[in-house]
Amino acid sequence: MGTGGESSSVARTRIPIIERWSGPLIRTRTAAAAALPILLLASAARAQTGELPRTHAPGATVAGITPGDLMSRLYVLADDSMMGREAGTIGNVKGTNYVAAQFRAIGLESGGENGGFFQTVPLIDRGMMPGASLSAAGTPLNVGQHFVPLFYLGPYAFSPNARAANAPVVFGGRIGGQTITAEQARGKVVILLPPMQNGQENFRWWRVQGVPRYPDAAAIAIASLDATPAGTVEALLEPSTEIQEENQAPDPSAVSGPGMIVSRAAAERMLGAPLAAAKPGDAGKTVSAAWRFGDMPTEAPARNVIGILRGSDPALRGQYVVISAHNDHEGILAMALDHDSVRAYNRVMRPQGANDPVGTPTPQQQARIAALRDSLRRAHGGAVRLDSIMNGADDDGSGTVTLIEIAQSLAAGERPRRSILFMSHTGEEKGLYGSQWFTDHPTVPRDSIVTDLNMDMVGRGRAEDVAHGGPWSIQMIGSRRLSTQLGALIDSLNAGRPNPMQIDYSFDAHGHPLNRYCRSDHFMYARYGIPITYFSLGYHVDYHQPTDEPQYIDYDHMARVGAFVRDIALAVANRPERLVVDGPRQDPNAPCRQ
Numbered sequence: 001m002g003t004g005g006e007s008s009s010v011a012r013t014r015i016p017i018i019e020r021w022s023g024p025l026i027r028t029r030t031a032a033a034a035a036l037p038i039l040l041l042a043s044a045a046r047a048q049t050g051e052l053p054r055t056h057a058p059g060a061t062v063a064g065i066t067p068g069d070l071m072s073r074l075y076v077l078a079d080d081s082m083m084g085r086e087a088g089t090i091g092n093v094k095g096t097n098y099v100a101a102q103f104r105a106i107g108l109e110s111g112g113e114n115g116g117f118f119q120t121v122p123l124i125d126r127g128m129m130p131g132a133s134l135s136a137a138g139t140p141l142n143v144g145q146h147f148v149p150l151f152y153l154g155p156y157a158f159s160p161n162a163r164a165a166n167a168p169v170v171f172g173g174r175i176g177g178q179t180i181t182a183e184q185a186r187g188k189v190v191i192l193l194p195p196m197q198n199g200q201e202n203f204r205w206w207r208v209q210g211v212p213r214y215p216d217a218a219a220i221a222i223a224s225l226d227a228t229p230a231g232t233v234e235a236l237l238e239p240s241t242e243i244q245e246e247n248q249a250p251d252p253s254a255v256s257g258p259g260m261i262v263s264r265a266a267a268e269r270m271l272g273a274p275l276a277a278a279k280p281g282d283a284g285k286t287v288s289a290a291w292r293f294g295d296m297p298t299e300a301p302a303r304n305v306i307g308i309l310r311g312s313d314p315a316l317r318g319q320y321v322v323i324s325a326h327n328d329h330e331g332i333l334a335m336a337l338d339h340d341s342v343r344a345y346n347r348v349m350r351p352q353g354a355n356d357p358v359g360t361p362t363p364q365q366q367a368r369i370a371a372l373r374d375s376l377r378r379a380h381g382g383a384v385r386l387d388s389i390m391n392g393a394d395d396d397g398s399g400t401v402t403l404i405e406i407a408q409s410l411a412a413g414e415r416p417r418r419s420i421l422f423m424s425h426t427g428e429e430k431g432l433y434g435s436q437w438f439t440d441h442p443t444v445p446r447d448s449i450v451t452d453l454n455m456d457m458v459g460r461g462r463a464e465d466v467a468h469g470g471p472w473s474i475q476m477i478g479s480r481r482l483s484t485q486l487g488a489l490i491d492s493l494n495a496g497r498p499n500p501m502q503i504d505y506s507f508d509a510h511g512h513p514l515n516r517y518c519r520s521d522h523f524m525y526a527r528y529g530i531p532i533t534y535f536s537l538g539y540h541v542d543y544h545q546p547t548d549e550p551q552y553i554d555y556d557h558m559a560r561v562g563a564f565v566r567d568i569a570l571a572v573a574n575r576p577e578r579l580v581v582d583g584p585r586q587d588p589n590a591p592c593r594q
Helices: 042-049 067-077 080-085 090-106 230-237 264-271 339-349 363-379 393-411 433-440 484-495 522-526 555-573
Strands: 118-121 123-128 133-136 139-141 147-150 156-158 161-174 189-193 219-222 240-243 259-262 283-297 302-309 320-326 332-338 386-389 419-425 449-455 473-477 502-504 532-536
Touching: 067 090, 067 393, 067 555, 080 090, 080 386, 090 302, 090 393, 090 419, 118 433, 133 264, 139 264, 147 230, 161 219, 161 264, 189 264, 189 283, 219 264, 240 433, 259 264, 264 283, 302 393, 302 433, 320 393, 320 433, 320 555, 332 339, 339 363, 339 386, 393 419, 393 449, 393 555, 419 433, 419 555, 433 522, 449 522, 449 555, 473 555, 484 532, 484 555, 522 532, 532 555
Parallel strands: 161 189, 189 219, 219 259, 320 419, 320 449, 449 532, 473 502
Antiparallel strands: 118 302, 123 240, 123 283, 133 139, 133 283, 147 259, 161 283, 302 419, 332 386, 473 532
């Protein structure tokens, strides 16, 4: 599942990773874990997490959806050899090769390009080229420490190239207050202060209405670097991955001059005076600036994997029920972390993993973290285990192997009337790129898609893992937003099951702060008016952490989810009439809002 709320808007809005991750390199989750007794015995620590062995020898699979089959498949897909499956890397190629091989062995028809199972998503890495420089009155400043160049940031497009030589500096004012005009900024380096929020400077200035645009400025410098989290600065300095087709030149009238964020000290050096006393229009020193942003191909292709189970009804087989999950995760961290320390820290400080902010523990919390870490370490033989691979066993290895299990189950039984399209999306973690590309460039007619049933993180859900968890729990989003018939069908089917799923609809509330309707691939279908339902078992301590590994998965629960989604797909596929769309539609290119 993608991380930040706003980042999961349509990728064209160009909200980069800065909105998805603004903390240090430790990221994790489990709600009830913080309440566990801290002085655990080693065996109890393993029991509370449902921990399985770190390795597992896969066995032959059967037609039914079984915990054993899911375990066999997930230990392969989320193995360290898959290198975290980041879209555009060799690891994701290996992961998508595995999915395609499974589809082929099951006997699905290929639904990709050129008669194969793959659909290539044309990703590029856009970033700052080496050699960026900035000097104020002849004094060099350091990139990352004193300034960070910008290209796209939210709705703001800056010139990709800076070429200023001894340009005069002018103080532009504070964003949200009085600022200079575009004519006053012409040919100058404009220094702006970030907006104020609750008495403090808000480094997220791009969220504020009325940020001035200076298309003819030599450069624009927002003095917000000191308030910007270190993780955000790191993200801004890294290349961002985008869909190549969407990298068309923006409307020149919407582009400002070259942009950067700078430290307060750098801004005062550029201005030659304290910022506290500056007034809009005040003249400063001279600045020279040079940098360039460019596009580079990704390391390897990013690929959706598409298989089709052809329907039995000649009149309906041209319609498709899509069942989807994403195959990518977040690759390899730049540094290795202590596995048990990450889990212990997150249990105490971050019960929802990457959804929770990083904080400094109190002495009492630090003692709890240390005790839990030591207990976990004893359970694992006493050795420190360093880990840098973001295996993504739950996110979304769990959805991917459940997708394969559903495909095998349906292929072994009586064919449904409509066709089932099994979609393994790439690039979800980058910004829903695989689902965006497929729905913009579908390999079947877009209007033939009846619904998308999307699974993301369906491998955890124990009561000690997530709030309101339990053996029959499931979280659902979107089932009535576009088709009330779809929501009614699911509830009716569930009520007739011998053991109904306990459905939690709370995350579907409009305006919910976690914004989950916008954070996984189903939204890319919904923006085109295709009814969707999103299935999940929820966040836990290992969400977007290097600790998201197969030994922590609840395979029995995952099998129950798989059977539930399979039965829903069959019910939709066998309806005499397709689902009626009676919910409001939106502009497909507009940002998502829960």
